[in-house]
Amino acid sequence: MLPLSRAGDGGAPALVALFTSTSAVCVTGLAVVDTPTYWSGFGQAVILGLIQVGGFGIMTLASLLGLLVSRRMGLRTRLTAAAETKSIGIGDVRAVLLGVAKVSLLFESVTAVGLTLRFLLGYDEPFGRAAYLGLFHAVSAFNNAGFALYTDNLMGFVTDPWICLPIAFAVIVGGLGFPVLFELRRHLARPDRWSLHTRLTVWTSAALLLLGTLFVSWSEWTNPGTLGPLDTPGRLLAGFFQSVMPRTAGFNSLDYGAMNSGTLLGTNVLMFIGGGSAGTAGGIKVTTFVLLFFVIIAEVRGEPTVHAFDRRIGDRVQRQALTVALLSVGAIVSAALLLLEITDFATDRILFEVVSAFATVGLSTGITADLPGSGQLVLVFLMFLGRLGPITLVSALALRERQRLYQLPEGRPLIG
Amino acid sequence: MLPLSRAGDGGAPALVALFTSTSAVCVTGLAVVDTPTYWSGFGQAVILGLIQVGGFGIMTLASLLGLLVSRRMGLRTRLTAAAETKSIGIGDVRAVLLGVAKVSLLFESVTAVGLTLRFLLGYDEPFGRAAYLGLFHAVSAFNNAGFALYTDNLMGFVTDPWICLPIAFAVIVGGLGFPVLFELRRHLARPDRWSLHTRLTVWTSAALLLLGTLFVSWSEWTNPGTLGPLDTPGRLLAGFFQSVMPRTAGFNSLDYGAMNSGTLLGTNVLMFIGGGSAGTAGGIKVTTFVLLFFVIIAEVRGEPTVHAFDRRIGDRVQRQALTVALLSVGAIVSAALLLLEITDFATDRILFEVVSAFATVGLSTGITADLPGSGQLVLVFLMFLGRLGPITLVSALALRERQRLYQLPEGRPLIG
Ligand SMILES: [K+]
Numbered sequence A, B: 001m002l003p004l005s006r007a008g009d010g011g012a013p014a015l016v017a018l019f020t021s022t023s024a025v026c027v028t029g030l031a032v033v034d035t036p037t038y039w040s041g042f043g044q045a046v047i048l049g050l051i052q053v054g055g056f057g058i059m060t061l062a063s064l065l066g067l068l069v070s071r072r073m074g075l076r077t078r079l080t081a082a083a084e085t086k087s088i089g090i091g092d093v094r095a096v097l098l099g100v101a102k103v104s105l106l107f108e109s110v111t112a113v114g115l116t117l118r119f120l121l122g123y124d125e126p127f128g129r130a131a132y133l134g135l136f137h138a139v140s141a142f143n144n145a146g147f148a149l150y151t152d153n154l155m156g157f158v159t160d161p162w163i164c165l166p167i168a169f170a171v172i173v174g175g176l177g178f179p180v181l182f183e184l185r186r187h188l189a190r191p192d193r194w195s196l197h198t199r200l201t202v203w204t205s206a207a208l209l210l211l212g213t214l215f216v217s218w219s220e221w222t223n224p225g226t227l228g229p230l231d232t233p234g235r236l237l238a239g240f241f242q243s244v245m246p247r248t249a250g251f252n253s254l255d256y257g258a259m260n261s262g263t264l265l266g267t268n269v270l271m272f273i274g275g276g277s278a279g280t281a282g283g284i285k286v287t288t289f290v291l292l293f294f295v296i297i298a299e300v301r302g303e304p305t306v307h308a309f310d311r312r313i314g315d316r317v318q319r320q321a322l323t324v325a326l327l328s329v330g331a332i333v334s335a336a337l338l339l340l341e342i343t344d345f346a347t348d349r350i351l352f353e354v355v356s357a358f359a360t361v362g363l364s365t366g367i368t369a370d371l372p373g374s375g376q377l378v379l380v381f382l383m384f385l386g387r388l389g390p391i392t393l394v395s396a397l398a399l400r401e402r403q404r405l406y407q408l409p410e411g412r413p414l415i416g
C-alpha cells in the first residue's frame, strides 16, 4: 500500500500491507495493525474498497460456479430464467452480476442508514463522520469482513442493540449467500416452495444461531472478563452477537483474549461450519455440515439412501461434502502444527487463530500482531486457501464427475 | 477393589477402583494413582487379569462381529473354513476363541521371555521378579494396555533397545488385530494373496509408523525435557517408541508433560487414528482412516467409484467410515468442552487427555489424577465409549442395512 495510506510518516512495511490487503480482499478481518490509528482516511477507504470488491467477487464467482454445476447436473435452476443449457452464457453472468449488485446495495444502504442514525443521535457524531462510520461498518458487516474503525472493534457497543442488531442483521443476510437471497426475494413467505439448498441453509443457520447463543451465554455467563459485568439483557445481547459473528463476520463486542478455553473451542466449531454457500461467509458452509449430519442419520437408521427434506442426496454430493470437510480439517491441523512449532503460544490460541483465518472469520485472541513474519505468512496463505479452496474444490469436483466403464469386485474391509 | 489390593492400609476409594478397573478392562492405561506403589502385588495381579480379560474379550468380540458382518455381506471370509452361511455357529466361535487364545499366548510368551532375560541380565533382578516384570509388561504390551510397574512408566528404559523393541514389537502385533494376524500366519510372505483388509491395515500401519517416527523425532529433537539430552541413536529409538505407542498402547519412555504443544497435537492425530480393527487397539482404526483417504483421492480425481488395491469400496462402507470418524470427533469435542468448563487446565492438555481416553491409549501429560471426580467420570465414560462404541456402531450399521423400496427425486444443494 502507498505511503498515503498510513496515518503517520512513511509507507507500511510490505508484510503489513500484504497481510492487511489479503485480510480485506478475503473479507477475513484479521489485522496485524490497529485499523483506525495505523491507516489514514485514504488507507481506510482502500480497505473498504478491497472488502467490497472481495465480497462482490466471491459472491458472483461462487454463484456462477454454483449455477454451472447445477446446469451440468441437469437440475432445474431457479437463479435465472434462462433456458436449460449445460453452460452459462453472457445473460447468466449479467443476471448474477446485477442481482448481486442490487442485493448488496439494498442491504448495505439499509444497514448504513440505521447505523448512521444511531451514531448521529446516540453518540453525537457530526453528520459526515456518522455517515462514514455507518457506511464503513455496514459494508464490512454485509460482506462479513469484520473490520471496524475502533481499536477495540465493537466492544464499546456491547450493550447497544441499535448498533449490534443492525450489524448482526447485515451479517446474517450476507452470510446466507446469494442463491438463498435470490430465492427468498420471491418466496419469502412460502417455505414450502423453497429449494433444498435454501431449506438446508435457512434452517441450519437458525439452529446454529440459537444453539450458539445458548452456548456462548452459558459458557461466559459469570466470566468477569466478558459477560460477568453486564446485566441479563446485555449478556443475552452479547451472547447472541458472539454467536452470529463466528459465522463468519468476525466483529467482536467481547474480549476473546479473556474468554474461557471452552468458549474458544466451541467458537472454533461455529467458525469451522461457517455460513451459507455462494455468499461472503467462509468455513465449510452450513450445507456441507448439515449434509454430513444427514448422512450419519441415514446410516444410523440403516437406510440405503440419504434423504433431507424429502429429497435424495446423491452419493457424489455426499463424497464432495466429506472431501471438503476432511481436507479443511487437514489444512487446519497442519497449519496449527506449523504455528505451534514456530511460536510459543498456547494451543487454544493458535487453534483459534488458525480456524479464524481459514474460515475467514477474523476473530482473534489478540496474537495476530505478535506472530513472527513466517507465522503471519502462514495465516495469509490460510486466508486465501480458506476463501477460495472449498469453492473451487467443490466446483472442480462436481464438473469433473466421470463415468467409469468397468467395475472392480467389491472389497469390504472391517472398519471401526 | 478389595482392601487386599492396596499396598497401604484400607481399601481404595470407589472412584479410584472404578477408574482403574475401567482403564484396565478397556486396556486404556490411564491411571489416577501410581500403579507400582498404590497397589499391592495382589492388586497388580488383578489389574493384569483385567487387562488380559479385556484384551481377549475385545479381540474375540470384534472378530466374531466382523465375521458376522462379512458373512451377511455374502463375502468370502478367510477367518474359518466353515461353510458359507449367513450366521455364525458354535464352530466359528470355538475357532475364533482358540485362535485368539493361541495367538495371544504365543506373542505374550515370546515377549515375556525376551523381557525377562533383559531384566535378569541387564538389571540384575532376581529371577522371580524378572519373570514377573517380563510377564506383566508383555501382557500389558500385547493387549495394548500401557500399564507399567514403574512410577515413571518406561522412562527409565528410554535408550534401552532390549526393553523398548520387544515391547514395541508386541504392541504393533497386538494392534494389527486378529483377522490380520490370522491371515498373515498363512500368507506372510505372499502379499499378493492378502485380503483387502490386511493390505489396508499393514500398509497404513507401516506408513503411520514411519511418518510418526519422523514427526516425533523432528518435533522434539532439541527439547531439553525430552529428546535433547539423548544421543542420536537414543533420540531415534525414543522417537520410534513414541510413534508406536500412541496407536494405541500408551507406554511412554518420554515425559509427555514436557513435550511441545505441536508434538501433543500431532500425537492426538496418531491416537485418533489408532490401530487395526478387531484387535486390542483403539481409535477409529487405520482402515477407517485410510478408506476416507481413498474416498478423497477418488473424489479429487473425479472418479465415480472408490477403489483401493484393485477393489471397489461400496457406498455403505464409505458412509460407515464417515459415521464412525465424525461421531468420534463429536464425542471428543463434546468431552473436551465439558472438561474445559469444569477445570482450569490448558486446552492442549485437556484435548490430549480426552483423545487418549477415547482412543484407549493411556498417554497423559499428567493431569489425570488432578482432575476433579466429575472430570474423572467423564474419562471413565469416554474410555467405555471409545472401547465399545466404534465396534458396536459399525456392526450395528452393517447388520441393519436395508433396502428402500421407493426413490425420492434427487436434490443437489450447493456445498463448500
Ligand atoms: K470475516
Ligand SMILES: [K+]
Binding pocket: B027, B028, B029, B144, B145, B146, B248, B249, B250, B360, B361, B362
Ligand atoms: K492403551
